[in-house]
Amino acid sequence: MTEEHLTAIDLFCGAGGLSQGLSDAGFETLWGIDHEENTKPTYEANHGCEMTVGDIREEDPPDLGLDEGELDLVAGGPPCPTFSLVGRSKINSIDGRDNQSDDRHLLYEDFLRFVDHYQPKAFLMENVEGMLSAENEEGRPVVETIKEQMRGEREVADLDLDLDYNVRVQLLDSADFGVPQHRKRLFFIGNRIGAENPDMEEWKTHRSPSNEDEKDIKYKTDPSKRSEESQHTLDGFVDDREEEEFPTFRKNRRSRKPWNTVADAILDLPPVSPSGDTPPTKAEEYELGPVSEYQYWARDNSEQEDWDEQPLLNHECRGHNMRDLTLYKLLGEGTSYIIGDIPEEHQPYRTDIFPDKLKKQNPREPATTVVAHLYKDGHMFIHPNEARSITVREAARFQSFKDTFEFPVARTHAFKQVGNAVPPLLAQALGTAIRTEIFDRPISQQEPQKAD
Known part of the structure; x- marks a missing residue:
């Protein structure tokens, strides 16, 4: 651990997307925990810290070798399916259960228990957008209740916690921060050291396109070939920081770039059935170098001329039957079918249970929200120009995992x-x-990072 690095732990860590982003921001993650046993090979393959598999409700906070209050950040995303609309509908369909009685929505209390134990200087808690409209058994807004608990103004169940944090809650869309995917999530940022919590509106790097041309793939350009004229802003001033590499996060930047799109994210990846095999399955080598700014970043290879020597990991989709492949071909660019609109004889689901869609991703827009349901089928994530669902690597690109991030499961x-x-x-x-x-x-105190 160096003086520049701040310390963190990652609760409900999963594969470690939060750990990875914090590492890229200059934090050193000391420990992670998740209840899914299959996350351990992935987490340990990509992060250099200990990861525990276990039920956090039954785990005591480990000794990190730090004094109380010395840990800088507790981070994590308690899985709260009852706060999402999908989660509520599925829970309510189970006999004898409802979303108020399902105790998984109380896992955030264990997050607060760990905050109380370590007394970190700050915390970062992520949850689904549905929490904003959720109410507790008393009919009070869940978000307001949690904020009161974090401030120490309200008790947390039967726990004797000593919390006194200044809290800001914000709903963020990942597309506004360079991720080629629309994904809205709620974030609680708190600190106990008297600092102002950041307003993430001031840290956005991307925006909706202002015209059709801005939806085109954003080719990476050679900085040495940029003209002086192209570097001038509308005000007639040169802001050379806007020429920084992707991604650079700065407060109150003068201009923002158009959203990264499906094309920016994945269209450099090869077809998964180059010899015409049916069903399409897997490809293990790149056929072309990166083209867009985002693709260069995702390849994570400082020697880009050696792209053909880099292994292509996890570029594998599920097999499809001919009915699915034919249905996929029927969809135009960026279009979708509600399952119930398809003739009964072609239905992939029971329409009384799943009101889902067949969705072909639009190459000129960010991807729709990548969901865990992909492990069951890929009908909502059909490739923009191949008759198949997306691969693990393509889903990872949409989520902003670099190609060097391995999923060895x-x-x-x-x-x-x-x-x-x-x-x-x-x-x-x-x-x-x-x-x-x-x-x-x-950020300048960090070792140089690959910027925006």
């Missing part, structure tokens, strides 16, 4: 881990903002 487990993760780029933006504003450690 069965394909079904890998899809689930990708879908459950916090996008590393979004985590990096949050970590950078927390590092800069709460801890007063400007």
